[in-house]
Amino acid sequence: MRPRRGLTLIAVLATFAVFVAVPLQTRAAAACADDSKYPGGVHPGGDWRMYGHDQANTRAQPAEHTIGQLQATQLAPAWTFSSTQAGGSGDFTGTPTVADGCVYVGSNDGWVFAINADTGALVWKRQVPAGGSINSSVTVPGDGRVYAAVSHAASHSQGGGQCTGQKCLGPYVIALDQASGALLWSSRWTLGSDVLNVIDTQPGSDVYGSPTVFDGVVFEGVSGGAAELGDESDRYAFQGSFVILDAATGDVIKKTWTIHPPHQPEDNYAGAGVWSTPAIDPTTKMLYVGTANPFKPQAEHSNTNAVIKVDMDRSHATFGEIVGHFNGTVDQYVPAMEKLPCIDIPGNPPPYYPQGLGSCMDQDYDFGSSPNLFTDASGEKMVGAGQKSGVYFAFHADSMKQAWSTIVGPPSSVGGIVGSTAFDGHSIYGPITLGGYVWSIGASNGAPRWVSPVADGAHWGEPVSVANGIAYTVDLKGFLDAYDSQTGVPLLHRPIAAGSAAAGNPVLSWGGVSIARNTVYAAVGITALSNGFIVAFKPGGGESGGGGGGGLPPPPNVGSGATAVAGPGSYTTTYWTPIVVVQAGDEKLSFTNLDLQRHNIVDKSGLFDSDLAGLGQTVPVRFHTHLTRGKVYSFYCTLHPGMFGQLVAA
Numbered sequence: 323m324r325p326r327r328g329l330t331l332i333a334v335l336a337t338f339a340v341f342v343a344v345p346l347q348t349r350a351a352a353a354c355a356d357d358s359k360y361p362g363g364v365h366p367g368g369d370w371r372m373y374g375h376d377q378a379n380t381r382a383q384p385a386e387h388t389i390g391q392l393q394a395t396q397l398a399p400a401w402t403f404s405s406t407q408a409g410g411s412g413d414f415t416g417t418p419t420v421a422d423g424c425v426y427v428g429s430n431d432g433w434v435f436a437i438n439a440d441t442g443a444l445v446w447k448r449q450v451p452a453g454g455s456i457n458s459s460v461t462v463p464g465d466g467r468v469y470a471a472v473s474h475a476a477s478h479s480q481g482g483g484q485c486t487g488q489k490c491l492g493p494y495v496i497a498l499d500q501a502s503g504a505l506l507w508s509s510r511w512t513l514g515s516d517v518l519n520v521i522d523t524q525p526g527s528d529v530y531g532s533p534t535v536f537d538g539v540v541f542e543g544v545s546g547g548a549a550e551l552g553d554e555s556d557r558y559a560f561q562g563s564f565v566i567l568d569a570a571t572g573d574v575i576k577k578t579w580t581i582h583p584p585h586q587p588e589d590n591y592a593g594a595g596v597w598s599t600p601a602i603d604p605t606t607k608m609l610y611v612g613t614a615n616p617f618k619p620q621a622e623h624s625n626t627n628a629v630i631k632v633d634m635d636r637s638h639a640t641f642g643e644i645v646g647h648f649n650g651t652v653d654q655y656v657p658a659m660e661k662l663p664c665i666d667i668p669g670n671p672p673p674y675y676p677q678g679l680g681s682c683m684d685q686d687y688d689f690g691s692s693p694n695l696f697t698d699a700s701g702e703k704m705v706g707a708g709q710k711s712g713v714y715f716a717f718h719a720d721s722m723k724q725a726w727s728t729i730v731g732p733p734s735s736v737g738g739i740v741g742s743t744a745f746d747g748h749s750i751y752g753p754i755t756l757g758g759y760v761w762s763i764g765a766s767n768g769a770p771r772w773v774s775p776v777a778d779g780a781h782w783g784e785p786v787s788v789a790n791g792i793a794y795t796v797d798l799k800g801f802l803d804a805y806d807s808q809t810g811v812p813l814l815h816r817p818i819a820a821g822s823a824a825a826g827n828p829v830l831s832w833g834g835v836s837i838a839r840n841t842v843y844a845a846v847g848i849t850a851l852s853n854g855f856i857v858a859f860k861p862g863g864g865e866s867g868g869g870g871g872g873g874l875p876p877p878p879n880v881g882s883g884a885t886a887v888a889g890p891g892s893y894t895t896t897y898w899t900p901i902v903v904v905q906a907g908d909e910k911l912s913f914t915n916l917d918l919q920r921h922n923i924v925d926k927s928g929l930f931d932s933d934l935a936g937l938g939q940t941v942p943v944r945f946h947t948h949l950t951r952g953k954v955y956s957f958y959c960t961l962h963p964g965m966f967g968q969l970v971a972a
Contacts, residue, residue, distance in 0.1 A: 354423030355440040355839075367840035370420040372599075373459035373532035374742065375787075375836070378695040379601040381417075381744035383789035383837040389861065394792045394804040394813040397842060398863025398900065401442030402819055403856040405429050408444045413847025413854030416459035416532065417785065417834030420843060422500070427856055428456030428470050430849045434498060436468075439839055442858060446503035450496060452519065457849055458532040458599070459834070465569065467506060468498040469533040471542050474520075492520030493529040495542050495567060507572035511565070521565045521574060524584060525549060525556045531599040531611075531692075536634060539575060540567040543596025543611060550593070550617055557617050559584050562595035564611070564632070566642050576642035578632070580613050580625045593617035594626040597688060598742070601695040603703065603719060607635040608645075610705050610719070612689025615653055622652045627687045629707050629715075631722060646722040651687050651711035651733070687711045687733065691785070692742040694750065695719065699766045706765070708739030708752050716768060728768035730754060730761045741832070742785035744793070746807065751786045751793045760786055760795055760805060772810030776803055783832035794842060800829035802844050802859065818844045819855040820889035820916070829855070862968075865900050886913045886943070886957070888921040888935075888965050899967030906951040906971040911943040921959045923967070929955065930969075 368385030412431025436445040454474030526549025549560035580594035600611035631646035693707040703719040731754030743752035758781040778797035804814035833845030915935040949971035958966040
């Protein structure tokens with residue numbers, strides 16, 4: 323076992339570029355983007371069918387070859403989709419799923435949307451059948467179904483004990499028809515003489531991991547964030563678990579407790595919920611997923627603060643059982659620390675720690691991020707996982723014995739590594755909460771490579787994705803961030819939804835980024851906003867509307883005719899304005915500023931310019947000579963050169 327490595331922070335000096343079954347249909351709806359023109363009917367930029375892109379949870383897109391360092395600096399919205407404009411509601415905290423020409427997402431208000439991946443137009447929408455929220459990604463594995471896990475916390479008990487009737491609320495899983503959104507099934511769990519549609523009845527149970535489909539079954543973990551923050555009787559009774567469902571019917575085939583069933587026996591062990599999305603080795607049929615902290619902090623179990631190994635081979639007697647575990651950093655419970663301050667995260671994201679509750683620096687060391695499954699230089703299969711202790715561990719997939727570990731950031735119950743990590747074939751990329759930064763280490767031995775700032779102060783929960791030498795994340799402030807994967811140099815820091823797209827709505831995010839179809843898809847949401855956005859980014863942008871099928875309304879205070887627009891955040895980012903077109907010989911153009919700081923636009927050759935405009939102001943653009951038809955002109959802001967764009971003379 324190698325010692326942990328301390329990660330040295332390197333200074334990066336860079337300019338921020340700114341229950342009735344229905345017949346299955348095995349193809350996506352006709353309103354999805356048409357891929358028939360591509361060889362084999364498959365877009366060369368690939369799909370992103372599940373939270374981690376693939377069953378190994380690499381969060382990497384090997385099919386992307388068009389968006390490199392230069393193109394990443396030019397990423398701008400191609401379309402924006404709004405949940406409320408589409409006739410639904412709620413924000414998005416999962417990674418957008420892209421499959422067969424559509425983007426599939428679920429909202430915190432319990433809506434599932436299918437969106438044309440190239441235009442942003444609504445294909446279909448469906449509200450979940452029994453209420454609740456979708457906190458994670460939906461899964462579209464290619465079997466004609468869209469799978470979603472719905473969090474609907476069970477009612478808190480009075481004095482403890484389980485709720486065991488149909489009237490009890492609890493988390494559940496659904497499958498929708500991929501083509502139409504019709505409900506195919508809702509989970510069914512036989513518990514004694516009851517047949518329930520929930521997968522857990524404990525007070526405070528919830529689901530945050532995405533459904534994982536493998537070999538005809540669906541795996542879903544059950545966490546207990548609401549129980550952990552509930553009264554003592556609920557907290558000390560709660561037991562983590564996972565369920566395995568029949569993918570065709572929704573019947574629960576197996577429910578396994580990470581420690582033991584509630585009150586069986588009565589002992590000091592509780593907790594070990596499953597928050598994340600697992601990785602699966604299809605060759606060995608073994609599954610790996612992290613578990614949470616003990617709910618009785620004095621009693622650390624072998625399956626708490628651990629990565630467990632589950633047998634998914636249906637021919638084995640141990641099918642659905644835990645057959646191995648790896649323990650990370652254990653909780654260090656010191657009663658006196660309860661009197662010390664706790665770190666308050668802006669926005670108080672889930673699991674909603676009461677602000678000022680008390681110290682949480684040496685407790686609650688979940689493996690909340692999803693593990694990566696990869697092969698090292700010697701060809702041995704490895705599992706890597708980041709922990710809230712701030713340590714990334716790598717261990718052997720067969721023996722579950724540690725190979726190496728690297729300290730990449732400070733620990734905290736709300737800090738360390740919470741967002742999921744990515745693997746591109748040779749390196750690991752991930753986030754750290756406190757301070758707000760992303761990092762990279764080598765996959766062969768954990769050697770530090772680089773650290774780079776995100777600058778949101780608390781980079782909580784936002785995962786990292788990687789494609790074609792670019793690492794991506796979103797930040798709490800609602801920006802899309804891109805980094806050179808070799809050096810960590812920032813390439814892009816740009817508002818996800820700006821101007822007319824935001825329309826006065828809060829734009830905060832700890833969602834994810836997917837890369838597919840030579841497009842970067844980003845989500846806006848923190849599980850608490852009434853309106854959420856999915857934005858498709860392409861080099862140069864070319865916003866085409868979306869928003870539930872219709873074009874977006876014009877930005878406020880925009881003048882008539884052609885208008886160049888500086889969006890929110892332009893003064894701190896590289897902001898590529900949407901391309902504008904004017905008529906050569908009859909040049910008419912205005913400039914509107916929707917940013918907090920003043921901006922103007924100036925042609926690099928001095929052919930046209932404008933006065934400085936404050937927030938919400940529109941000013942005319944002066945042309946000093948006629949433009950040449952068919953020529954493209956570049957302009958920028960003299961105060962904030964990161965705000966720039968192009969004008970086409972028609």
